[in-house]
Amino acid sequence: xxxxxxxxxxxxxxxxxxxxxxxxxxxxxxxxxxxxxxxxxxxxxxxxxxxxxxxxxxxxxxxxxxxxxxxxxxxxxxxxxxxxxxxxxxxxxxxxxxxxxxxxxxxxxxxxxxxxxxxxxxxxxxxxxxxxxxxxxxxxxxxxxxxxxxxxxxxxxxxxxxxxxxxxxxxxxxxxxxxxxxxxxxxxxxxxx
Amino acid sequence: xxxxxxxxxxxxxxxxxxxxxxxxxxxxxxxxxxxxxxxxxxxxxxxxxxxxxxxxxxxxxxxxxxxxxxxxxxxxxxxxxxxxxxxxxxxxxxxxxxxxxxxxxxxxxxxxxxxxxxxxxxxxxxxxxxxxxxxxxxxxxxxxxxxxxxxxxxxxxxxxxxxxxxxxxxxxxxxxxxxxxxxxxxxxxxxx
Ligand SMILES: [Zn+2]
Numbered sequence: 168x169x170x171x172x173x174x175x176x177x178x179x180x181x182x183x184x185x186x187x188x189x190x191x192x193x194x195x196x197x198x199x200x201x202x203x204x205x206x207x208x209x210x211x212x213x214x215x216x217x218x219x220x221x222x223x224x225x226x227x228x229x230x231x232x233x234x235x236x237x238x239x240x241x242x243x244x245x246x247x248x249x250x251x252x253x254x255x256x257x258x259x260x261x262x263x264x265x266x267x268x269x270x271x272x273x274x275x276x277x278x279x280x281x282x283x284x285x286x287x288x289x290x291x292x293x294x295x296x297x298x299x300x301x302x303x304x305x306x307x308x309x310x311x312x313x314x315x316x317x318x319x320x321x322x323x324x325x326x327x328x329x330x331x332x333x334x335x336x337x338x339x340x341x342x343x344x345x346x347x348x349x350x351x352x353x354x355x356x357x358x359x360x
Numbered sequence: 361x362x363x364x365x366x367x368x369x370x371x372x373x374x375x376x377x378x379x380x381x382x383x384x385x386x387x388x389x390x391x392x393x394x395x396x397x398x399x400x401x402x403x404x405x406x407x408x409x410x411x412x413x414x415x416x417x418x419x420x421x422x423x424x425x426x427x428x429x430x431x432x433x434x435x436x437x438x439x440x441x442x443x444x445x446x447x448x449x450x451x452x453x454x455x456x457x458x459x460x461x462x463x464x465x466x467x468x469x470x471x472x473x474x475x476x477x478x479x480x481x482x483x484x485x486x487x488x489x490x491x492x493x494x495x496x497x498x499x500x501x502x503x504x505x506x507x508x509x510x511x512x513x514x515x516x517x518x519x520x521x522x523x524x525x526x527x528x529x530x531x532x533x534x535x536x537x538x539x540x541x542x543x544x545x546x547x548x549x550x551x552x
Binding site: 177181209212220223227228232236 | 378381382385386389390391393394397398403407410411414415418419475478479482483497500501502506507522525526529530532533536537
């Protein structure tokens with residue numbers, strides 16, 4: 168009868184043999200002293216490994232691990248941050264004030280400053296002149312005009328914003344800005360070590 | 361260990377809750393450290409590796425299915441990390457290897473002393489194995505993985521894993537026979 172080979176012995180102990188192979192192995196082991204001895208050696212090794220105790224950890228690793236974690240993961244969800252909320256409100260208020268003012272100016276100013284650049288043919292002609300310069304000393308700059316419209320008087324705003332209301336809005340905006348920045352500074356993740 | 365607690369901590373930590381992750385570190389640090397200690401054979405190196413493994417785990421949470429228990433995953437990370445370390449630097453066995461772990465040997469009954477000596481011999485024998493054999497022993501005997509799971513962890517074919525494991529056992533059994541029963545542990549300097 169064939170002895171059990173190394174694979175069979177190992178797989179038998181690991182309980183990886185199918186039923187038929189296991190029964191065959193057991194039958195052989197029952198009658199073969201040599202294979203039983205080899206199996207016993209392996210079993211002794213298995214129990215030596217199983218009995219190896221864990222050794223105690225001398226230091227708590229928690230602090231060291233936490234100190235090495237990436238910082239940005241500590242910042243909570245954006246919309247839950249007071250700074251984000253405050254500064255969003257601030258932006259909305261400033262836009263509410265700013266857009267009407269800008270629109271009014273845009274509509275009331277009839278002509279924007281205009282700059283008239285010379286035509287390409289004009290530039291070409293002057294370039295030809297420039298080539299002839301060494302023969303004739305005639306050179307003229309192309310026409311270049313810059314028109315500034317007369318400034319209109321300060322327009323009326325389309326919405327009635329009393330100076331007192333403006334002042335209140337600005338105070339609110341400033342307060343929001345302050346609170347927002349303050350909370351942003353406070354929510355900075357602490358340094359752990 | 362409370363499994364439900366472990367799971368909820370894992371979920372929180374995966375969302376970036378570092379306090380929850382800190383608790384997970386405390387729950388599993390001993391197990392993770394012991395894997396590293398068995399592979400590296402040195403307390404300081406093992407602590408470093410365990411710490412590094414936790415940091416890596418935190419950064420790799422996206423690839424982890426939080427419905428699964430976290431400890432086997434942590435052990436897998438530290439195992440691979442340690443294997444890479446011993447492959448990178450030729451395994452130079454420190455003096456600590458052949459000796460019983462420090463602080464432990466209190467004067468005790470003779471049987472206890474003999475057991476400690478035997479444990480130290482087993483540890484030294486494991487550390488004397490080439491990295492791939494050490495990995496097979498660690499994963500099969502200390503992490504209870506199946507052949508298939510070992511193959512997956514080490515990214516090796518099943519047949520390679522089996523032959524590594526069986527050869528590792530043979531080598532270990534022979535080395536333990538050499539040092540049995542009360543001989544002093546093998547002098548690690550011999551191998552350098
Ligand atoms: Zn036989």
